[in-house]
Amino acid sequence: MTRKLVLLDVALAAVLGFLIWQMRAEWIEAHARSRAFLATIVKPSPPPRVPAVPRPSPLAAMTYAEVAQLNLFSKDRNPQVILDPVAPPKEKPVPAFPVARGVLLWEGTPPVVMLSMRPGGPQRGYRMGDRVGEWKIVSVDSQYITFEWDGKEFKKRIDELMDRTAQVAEAAAPAQPATPNAPSASKGQSLSDANKSDHWVDVGASDMRGCKPGDDSATGTVIDGFKKVVSSTPFGSACRWEQVK
Numbered sequence: 074m075t076r077k078l079v080l081l082d083v084a085l086a087a088v089l090g091f092l093i094w095q096m097r098a099e100w101i102e103a104h105a106r107s108r109a110f111l112a113t114i115v116k117p118s119p120p121p122r123v124p125a126v127p128r129p130s131p132l133a134a135m136t137y138a139e140v141a142q143l144n145l146f147s148k149d150r151n152p153q154v155i156l157d158p159v160a161p162p163k164e165k166p167v168p169a170f171p172v173a174r175g176v177l178l179w180e181g182t183p184p185v186v187m188l189s190m191r192p193g194g195p196q197r198g199y200r201m202g203d204r205v206g207e208w209k210i211v212s213v214d215s216q217y218i219t220f221e222w223d224g225k226e227f228k229k230r231i232d233e234l235m236d237r238t239a240q241v242a243e244a245a246a247p248a249q250p251a252t253p254n255a256p257s258a259s260k261g262q263s264l265s266d267a268n269k270s271d272h273w274v275d276v277g278a279s280d281m282r283g284c285k286p287g288d289d290s291a292t293g294t295v296i297d298g299f300k301k302v303v304s305s306t307p308f309g310s311a312c313r314w315e316q317v318k
Contacts, residue, residue: 165223171205173234176215177276177283177313184213185276186231187283198276198283273299273314284312 174187174196188205189196203210211219211226218234220227273282273296282299294301299314 167227168207168222170220170227170229170234171208173218173231174286175235175283175311176213176231177281177311178215179313184215185281185283186210186213186218187274187276188234196274196283198274276313280316282314284314288312 169191171188171190172192172194174189177185177187177198183200185198185200187196188199190206199205199210199213201210201213205220207222209221211221213219216231218229218231220229273288274285276283284301288301290296290301292301292303295317296314298317300317301312302315303312
């Protein structure tokens, strides 16, 4: 038993000695490498060549366009100029239509329409082709009048253009009492020259006159060579004064 322990101690001592020798050899080798590294002379390499700085180009405003576009507070942010919309030209207002008083229709004679420029204004007879203020009469028949203004035609019904002011005034005015001594006109009676303007208006024809509103003279009354004639039309009774031949 003692012999085995002695052999074990000897083996352990041998292993310990081998390890010490191995460590010493590695230390010597490392020390030699360190000395050789420190003894090495390193030649310095030449410094790198620095390229020359390019010369800056002159300033140009267009090169900063992107800066202006990205700046929210710049007035010229958007390079596309937006023009203000041009307002369309205003159309001329259509003037007021003349006021109709009636139409005179006779066989073989062009229709004559009684018109005035404004309600209650003086009336006059017009035929096709005549001008009434800014309007030109293109055609006239028993129901319609076609006007022309500014190159445009307007077709209006005569009953739409009728003057209602005289009818309203007559309906609102109180009835006047009859004068006992007032002379009454009868068929074939001639009136004085002072009352001629109270019974007819000029219609543009030498052998014919138009009746004035409110004329109460009887049918067949003759005044200065003109005889009162009343005929029926689609719009009611048509009154005129024809020259006695």
